[in-house]
Amino acid sequence: MKRSRKIIFVSHCLINTNSKALTSAKHKAYYEGIVEKILKNDVGIIQAPCPELLYGVNRPPMNKEFYDTEEYREYCRDIIEYLLEIYKLYSKNRYQILGFVGIEGSPTCGVSKTHITVNGEPKKVKGKGVFIEELEKKCKEEGIELKIRDQDDIDELLR
Template identity: 40%
Template sequence: MERSKRVVFISHCILNQNAVVHPLARAKGAYKDIIKELMDNEIGIHQLPCPEYRHLGLKREPMTKEDYDTYDFRIINKNIAMDAVGIIIEYLKNGYEVLGIIGINESPTCSIKGQMGILMEELLSLLESNHININLIDVPTDYFDGVNGKSFIEKLHKIITN
């Protein structure tokens, strides 16, 4: 079978809301409409690991970026970012299109727009130093699976179909 050779990188919780700090989950499992949009357009999905989960597990309390911004947590994020950039480079060297990264707005680790999250700071810095430019989009803070998502899905559709 011929591959689409098109892939997006997504924040962990888009596919797994079970990893989101209680009580902030906005879907029962995955964001079905985001995943459906990617699947309907035959886009491969690369799920980034969740640094918060790796650092503090499931029973962690909600924390701010400032709370998370410690030496140990930065190391976790730098390692995830280095791994992700290595994977992106491998895709690009083999003729794939890396269509973008989908973050989570206002996340202390995965926000791209506004106050950038720690993982995205590390990831985007490494992408820049490797001269890699890709599309960036955040799931908005008022997004709930199937609710308030139409404009986001339209933006995502433009990114993955252009």
């Protein structure tokens, strides 16, 4: 059978909710509806490693300030380097990379919104997570045009 030659990168927890911070998961195992949509469009999925697992599986939910450190950004950049090697491997062989799917509201993988601390409480605000900021920066540096969207904007990548 002829392969679709279409690929999408996704944040780890899109297909493994178990990686999410304690109490953050709204799905049993994966983002239902989103994953099916990708597969129905004959798009292969490349799952990025979860950066926040650096702080363990049983970590509490934290806001962006917690993750906004040079050490964590460096860790994110290592993951990004690995992902962009895969990106280059496929794209130079004429595979279509549709984009990267982030997770809305995440302090790490949020694309349109992230969480910060306001008056000691978590608040969802416009802005990007640390990993997405680093990913955008690296893509710009390397002249890579990778579309990056939150999971609910997946249709913009599948068009």
